Amino acid sequence: MASGFPSTVAALAAGLERGDFSSVELTEHYLARIRALNPELNCYITVCEDGARAQARAADERRAMGEAGVLTGIPYANKDIFCTAGVRTSCGSRMLDNFVPPYTATAVERLHEAGMVMLGKANMDEFAMGSSNETSFYGPARNPWRPDCVPGGSSGGSAAAVAARLAPAATGTDTGGSIRQPASFCGVSGLKPTYGRVSRWGMIAFASSLDQGGPMALTAEDLALLLGAMSGFDSRDSTSVDCVPEDFSRLLGAPLAGLKLGLPKEFLDGRLAPELGATLEEARRVYESLGAECREISLPNSGLAIPAYYIVASAECSSNLSRYDGVRFGHRCDQPADLLDLYTRSRAEGFGAEVKRRILVGTYALSAGYYEAYYGKAQKLRRLIQRDFQAAFGEVDAILGPTSPSVAFGLGQKTDDPVSMYLADIYTTAVNLAGLPGLSIPAGFVDGLPVGMQLIGNYFDEARLLGIAHRFQQATDWHRRVPALADKV
Amino acid sequence: MQWEAVIGLEIHVQLATSSKMFSGAATAYGAAPNTQACDIDLGLPGVLPVINRRAVEMAVLLGLAIGAQIAPVSIFARKNYFYPDLPKGYQISQYEAPIVRHGTLEIAGADGEPKTIRILRAHLEEDAGKSVHDAFPGNSAIDLNRAGTPLLEVVTEPDMASAAEAVAYMRGLHTLVRYLGICDGNMQEGSFRCDANVSVRRAGDPKLGTRAEIKNLNSFRYVERAIEFEIERQIDVIESGGKVVQETRLYDSVKDETRSMRGKEDAHDYRYFPDPDLLPLTVTQADIDAARERLPELPAAKKSRFLSQYGLNEQDALALVQEREVAAYFEQVESIAPGDPKQIANWITGEVFGALNRAGLAFAQLPVPSAGLAALLGRIRDKTISGSMAKQVFEEMWETGDTPDAIIERRGFKQLTDDGAIAALVDEVIAASPEQVEQYRSGKDKVFGYFVGQVMKKSKGQANPQQLNEILKAKLGR
Amino acid sequence: MAIGADQVTAIARLARLHIDASEVAGYGAQLSRILDLVAEMDRVDTDGVEPLAHPLEVVARLRPDVVTEPDRRGVLQQGAPAVEDGYYLVPKFIE
Incomplete structure (x- = not known):
């Protein structure tokens, strides 16, 4: 970029440390870019100019006092699913268009304690339900590589913001691929950590047993820095895992000689576009040239991840979204005739079509007589899928595969057919069902659009996963490409 | 025709914790509306529940006290339904895997003989809030202070055969929970509430009749009256050729009757499933041993x-x-x-x-x-x-x-215990009452009381009653 | 698996979602398609498989019974749709 500011978090941190620029200057730089490009890209639902400036000033003061950490003064985009005290948190929904939380999500609190500067709240699919950002009440964010294409979802605004250099980093959440798939579509890096790594307190729930927050950035190296700041035990989240704090950057330089990478044969079938298969083949050659040993593995039940995922996610969301009833907060319809009218109309007006569909599917799946056939069955499949992964990790250190079966598709192309949209998550949902860490990094381009590849690790193996991704990024430059649109300003 | 009643009780025991089942808000009774309802109790977006240790310990105490099995692993589920005083649209409650199972409580049965009431289960759950219907025109008002208060729901087998037995069980449990210090037992404040399942059948019929559930009985007297009314009502229905409908009924203490809540509620489909925000609750042998130590x-x-x-x-x-x-x-x-x-x-x-x-x-x-x-x-x-x-x-x-x-x-209370002094007073009275002496001697025992009264009067109430009795009997000579 | 109009209406009622009569058929068709996708689960025999409710099989941590939340009613009711005297108001639901 012509601005003179570097792009990555690591380089920006070094620049701040050297005094090349201040956080206030850096923040103004991003705010100016947002003013220029956000009208077209719609990455942010809310831009927090004043708040960002205040945080930037505080970061500079902290640095002046010699108390800066590595992330102090680094701006970021915060997915609008994370509650932020005093800042409207909409979750991409009309339902919460007026919702200003009185508390801040733990993960965000930690980023702010580290001194990061929140530029704004990033666009997303409504309640994180979608793979294209098109279900957002605020209109879709657009793919910076081709604005008539979707950025992916649900963390589409986060991915597009990082790709368009409207933030060097972003938060995302991933329930069935919502960090990895938009990272793939927008040519950025995104990590879904092990379930329980990042506190879910203050992160608005979609499907509680699958949801996991994580970082998005340009490089694996940056993801490691961000994960270190946002993760960690939280007594307010019963599902938070109490593990020893670790340095996720520690294995970035680790050599790959002897590393065993598994390619699931089920991921390389006819549903993967051939050009994407070729990209993955090329990635495999890169890894082999770095000394890794690649072999085919099998995840026999992975084909059932999509149906199992849609039942678990819909069932949990149907219950999680019952609290939006127009009584204590959020949207209430005008002039309710009676209590039932208050409920049904507030919810019908507040929720969009995809959210309603999932609530209906989930309600049906949990209703009397169907529980065993749907939810019970899905939970059993979940066990089988987890076993498949555990068997695979007996043979290999990590799994390499596609992130999505296609590159970014056109806006409106799949909105009429929910099922075809669901299949965009075909390679990502199994990871959530099993609770494993997975990341997506850029691996090539097809028709001018980025292609991501997915690396899946065993539980709590994020550091190694990031090391494997980092070595690839040292050997390739896909992650350094900048969309033409982002270079205009 | 001989009828017998079959009664089972579900009692909601409000646990005497300081904070709520899943949040750090206070549980004190009587606070201003919604001042003890924190973000978790309100079900705001993004909040999460964390289990109160003390509530679990209290459940274990009750389990031990009724000789029940304490489940090493129990599961919190969500019971989904919409109601204004239920903030999340679901109640967190143990469903398929309760913490306490298969206990007993002994009561005095109809014939005075001890009778064992089997307790099927006791499970932990959170209470709902309260609605006020008459304070604001056209509106109901919701106070969520009570929402999230820990409850232990204690469910019996249908082992009681009369309203009296039901009350005896309820009193027994009421005594027990206060002994254990797990509930203040204050029924007016709703700390101990009862739902009664009542059915009738012809004596000796092995098949249970259709039951009605009477909700929210908050005194021993109401439990007794409501069950008695309900038994009579069901017998009348059947004897006049009708059928008892399975339904929920409310007891109206003013009219002293139960009435149907039909039409006011949906057909329930609670869509229970394990709460994904909570992990399985474990109770170890060490936890149980520690609780046993504290058992009074x-x-x-x-x-x-x-x-x-x-x-x-x-x-x-x-x-x-x-x-x-x-x-x-x-x-x-x-x-x-x-x-x-x-x-x-x-x-x-x-x-x-x-x-x-x-x-x-x-x-x-x-x-x-x-x-x-x-x-x-x-x-x-x-x-x-x-x-x-x-x-x-x-x-x-x-x-x-x-x-x-x-x-x-x-x-100046001082008892007259001098035999001689008492005897002197007795003599005076006998001398002054020849008619009564005659009556007494001819067999009218009741007249004895007359003499006692007279002597007491003379002694200004200070004569020792036992001594007086003995001296009177001796002097009257019967 | 076909979901009929009656079923859509019944589920919507359970979920407290108003659905216009004109939308019922559309939701029915979409739900049917989704349930067809879901029906693929039946391809695998799961008899005897223990359900997995949670990815990490750990147990609940408990919190001490301590009051940590002060009264924040004012803040918590700032965005409430209808509040009076500290109560949340809804249309009267018991006559």
Whole structure:
């Protein structure tokens, strides 16, 4: 970029440390870019100019006092699913268009304690339900590589913001691929950590047993820095895992000689576009040239991840979204005739079509007589899928595969057919069902659009996963490409 | 036609924790609306529940006290339904895997024989809020202070055959939970609420009849009246050729009847599933052992001990062990003034309970300390005063807080115990009542009371009653 | 698996979602398609498989019974749709 500011978090941190620029200057730089490009890209639902400036000033003061950490003064985009005290948190929904939380999500609190500067709240699919950002009440964010294409979802605004250099980093959440798939579509890096790594307190729930927050950035190296700041035990989240704090950057330089990478044969079938298969083949050659040993593995039940995922996610969301009833907060319809009218109309007006569909599917799946056939069955499949992964990790250190079966598709192309949209998550949902860490990094381009590849690790193996991704990024430059649109300003 | 009733109870025991089941908000009763409803209780977006350890410990205590199995792993589920006082649109409750299973509680059955009531389960859950319907025109008002308060729902098998048995069970459980210190037992404030499942069948029919559930009975009396009404109603329905419908009914204490809630509720489909925000709850053997250490002597054991150690009768022992504080008071008095436990029991169940009742006080508010009662009873035993004088002294102790000796002194209460003096008074009365003497000697026992009254009058109430009796009998010569 | 109009209406009622009569058929068709996708689960025999409710099989941590939340009613009711005297108001639901 012509601005003179570097792009990555690591380089920006070094620049701040050297005094090349201040956080206030850096923040103004991003705010100016947002003013220029956000009208077209719609990455942010809310831009927090004043708040960002205040945080930037505080970061500079902290640095002046010699108390800066590595992330102090680094701006970021915060997915609008994370509650932020005093800042409207909409979750991409009309339902919460007026919702200003009185508390801040733990993960965000930690980023702010580290001194990061929140530029704004990033666009997303409504309640994180979608793979294209098109279900957002605020209109879709657009793919910076081709604005008539979707950025992916649900963390589409986060991915597009990082790709368009409207933030060097972003938060995302991933329930069935919502960090990895938009990272793939927008040519950025995104990590879904092990379930329980990042506190879910203050992160608005979609499907509680699958949801996991994580970082998005340009490089694996940056993801490691961000994960270190946002993760960690939280007594307010019963599902938070109490593990020893670790340095996720520690294995970035680790050599790959002897590393065993598994390619699931089920991921390389006819549903993967051939050009994407070729990209993955090329990635495999890169890894082999770095000394890794690649072999085919099998995840026999992975084909059932999509149906199992849609039942678990819909069932949990149907219950999680019952609290939006127009009584204590959020949207209430005008002039309710009676209590039932208050409920049904507030919810019908507040929720969009995809959210309603999932609530209906989930309600049906949990209703009397169907529980065993749907939810019970899905939970059993979940066990089988987890076993498949555990068997695979007996043979290999990590799994390499596609992130999505296609590159970014056109806006409106799949909105009429929910099922075809669901299949965009075909390679990502199994990871959530099993609770494993997975990341997506850029691996090539097809028709001018980025292609991501997915690396899946065993539980709590994020550091190694990031090391494997980092070595690839040292050997390739896909992650350094900048969309033409982002270079205009 | 002989009918028999089949009754099962579900009792909601509000656990006496400081904070809520899943949040750090206070549980105190009577606060201004919604001042004890935190973000978690309100079900705001992004909040998460964390289980209160004390509530779990209390559930384990109850489980041990009813000889139940404590589940090593129990699961919290979501019970999904929409209601304005249910903030999340679901209640977190243990469903398929409760923490306590298969216990028993012994009650006195219809024939006075002990009867064992089987307790199917006890599970932890959160309470809902409250609705106020008459404060704002056209609106109902929601107060969520109670939302999230921990409850232990204790569910029996359908083992009770009458309203009296149901009340006996309810009283037994009420006593037990207060013994354990896990519930304040305050029924007016809703700390101990009962739902009753009632059905009837022809005597000897092995098949259960269709049951009705009567909701939210918050006094022993209402439980008794509601069940009695419901049994009669169901018998009438069947005898007039109708069918009992499975439904929820409400007891109207003003009209003393139950009525259907049909049409006011949806067909329920609670869509239970394990709450994904909570992990399985485990109770280890060490947890159980620790709870057992803290288990107090339970009412049944205490009653047996009172029977054997103090030689009390069944009725007195039962009355004394109803409340832990009463039993402790009895034993304190007994240890200060040993030798006549029966007298102490009579005084507590008679004078003390009566006075509390008249004053509308709970036992804990009793103004007469155990040492005071012991001293008073000592003055009866050493014949300083008579029983009837003692009652007056007791009243004054209650009012003034003075010691019995101070009151006896002040009031000049002194018992006449000199046989000669009593005999002189008896002689005077006999001499003045030839007619009555004649009646008595011809067999009219009742007239004896007349002589006692006359002598007492002459002695200004100070004659020792036993001595008076003996002397009178001797002098009247029958 | 076909979901009929009656079923859509019944589920929507359970979920407290108003659905216009004109939308019922559309939701029915979409739900049917989704349930067809879901029906693929039946391809695998799961008899005897223990359901997995949670990815990490750990147990609940408990919190001490301590009051940590002060009264924040004012803040918490700032965004409430209808509040009076500290109560949340809804249309009267018991006559």
